[in-house]
Structure formats: C-alpha cells, structure tokens
Amino acid sequence: MTSLLFGFQGRANRAKFWLVALAIFVVEAILFAVLGSNVAMSDDPQEALARMGPVTSIVLLLFGILVTWISIAVGIKRFHDRNKSGVWILIIFVPVIGGLWYLIECGFLRGTVGPNDYGPDPLSAL
Numbered sequence: 001m002t003s004l005l006f007g008f009q010g011r012a013n014r015a016k017f018w019l020v021a022l023a024i025f026v027v028e029a030i031l032f033a034v035l036g037s038n039v040a041m042s043d044d045p046q047e048a049l050a051r052m053g054p055v056t057s058i059v060l061l062l063f064g065i066l067v068t069w070i071s072i073a074v075g076i077k078r079f080h081d082r083n084k085s086g087v088w089i090l091i092i093f094v095p096v097i098g099g100l101w102y103l104i105e106c107g108f109l110r111g112t113v114g115p116n117d118y119g120p121d122p123l124s125a126l
Contacts (some may be wrong), residue, residue: 004077005070008086012077013122017106020074024067031063075102080118081111 004012005020035056042048076086082105092102114121 004074006073008073008076010077010119011081011111011116011122012074013081013111014078014107016122017074017078020070021107024070028063028067031059035059075106078106078111080116081122082106082109083112083116083118 003010004016035052039045039048039052072089075089075092079086079088088105089102091098091105094101111122114124
C-alpha cells in the first residue's frame, strides 16, 4: 500500500485510482466536518475562523501536502498503466480541457493489457 500511495514506479489500474479518490474524499469530509464544525455552528463565521488557531492551520496544510503527493503518485501510476510517461500528469494544468482529459484518461480508459514499459499488468498480479 505504501508503494501505491507514495511511490512513482509501477502501474495502478482504474479500481485503485477510484479507491484512492474515494478514500481521500471520505477523509476530507470527516476532517473538514470535525475542524469546521464550530465555524458552521457559529453566529459569526469570520470570528470563528479567526479563532481556529495555528494547530488547525498546520493540520490542514499537512493534510493538503499529503493528499497532493498521493494524488500525483496515483495519477502517474495510472498514466504508466496507459503506457504513457508520468509527465502527462501536467495535462491537468491546461485550462478547461486538461482536467477533463485527466479524468477520462485516468478514470475511465483501460490500461495496457499485459506488460508494458512501466511493469507488469496490475490485473494479472491479482
């Protein structure tokens, strides 16, 4: 699991891509619900945000860095599964079409059948 989330070598199939995306979404929802609950229930949200303190900011910053790293690692592995260089992850920075391209390429298109330049087929390893 560590190599899937933090390494840039190898391949990841669509199921792993969507599983990581779902896990990140669930953890984000829980984290923001816990950290932001007093903001939502406050009469003055601006004041509540100011009272959150540095610990909350540090937790959110560290979580953001961790999620960014994991998302990049899994995205690169999905492009490897499609027999493309990990540099293709930069397509996300192309306005409008980049995000859609990334979603289609990584989320919906099947990877290369059998081994490719980046390793064995992740489905055959099961």
